[in-house]
Amino acid sequence: MAREVTHDDDGPAILDESDMGDDGKIYVCQCGLSDTQPLCDGSHNATADEADGIVYKYGDDDADGERRAIDKIVYDEE
Numbered sequence: 001m002a003r004e005v006t007h008d009d010d011g012p013a014i015l016d017e018s019d020m021g022d023d024g025k026i027y028v029c030q031c032g033l034s035d036t037q038p039l040c041d042g043s044h045n046a047t048a049d050e051a052d053g054i055v056y057k058y059g060d061d062d063a064d065g066e067r068r069a070i071d072k073i074v075y076d077e078e
Contacts, residue, residue, distance in 0.1 A: 001050035004057045004073045005032030013038040033063040 019026050033043035043063035050056055055073055059065025
């Protein structure tokens, strides 16, 4: 499974102790759908039934957005 996610940020995120959860860990989003980027908000639960070998796009890069299979990830040419 893979996802096309559009990112607008162009710099690093600085994490510190205030980003830690109650268990003392910092959870970084890897699915690309979190509303609290770069931190995980549990949005990855929407990806649980994605099939291997298919690239998905979620509407507005939101876990609640319509999920559709796409042929491939398209990169903008500069």
